[in-house]
Amino acid sequence: MQIKIKIEGKEKIFSPSFISARMVRKTLEIKERLQTNIGKKDLDSMVEYMVDLFGNQFSIDDFYDGIPVDQFIPISIRCMDDVLAQFTGKVEVAEKN
Numbered sequence: 001m002q003i004k005i006k007i008e009g010k011e012k013i014f015s016p017s018f019i020s021a022r023m024v025r026k027t028l029e030i031k032e033r034l035q036t037n038i039g040k041k042d043l044d045s046m047v048e049y050m051v052d053l054f055g056n057q058f059s060i061d062d063f064y065d066g067i068p069v070d071q072f073i074p075i076s077i078r079c080m081d082d083v084l085a086q087f088t089g090k091v092e093v094a095e096k097n
Contacts, residue, residue: 001082003050003075005058005066014057023053024087027080034077046076053079 002015030049033042047063058066067075 001079003054003067003079005062007058007062007066012058014054016054018055019053019083019086021087023083026052027083031080031084050076050079053083 002013004011004013006012026049030046033045044060047060050063051058051060
């Protein structure tokens with residue numbers, strides 16, 4: 001999983017180095033909140049989640065200022081889906097064994 005963020009006029013690519021099991025829980029919490037109306041606090045929570053997911057390689061302001069408006073939700077959802085896919089993929093393998 002990678003994301004591109006424009007920082008100081010230059011596009012930078014970020015990848016998480018480690019995704020903890022706690023991120024699965026946080027992912028489920030954020031996705032659940034997105035099922036209702038999205039408010040300012042929900043957007044802030046999503047951005048905090050993204051910063052945490054990528055190990056604080058960029059700041060909250062970097063994310064808000066460096067992601068195009070039309071990509072904000074798609075990028076965030078894609079990352080959350082990737083976390084859940086990694087988790088469910090491992091669960092399915094464990095169930096088969």
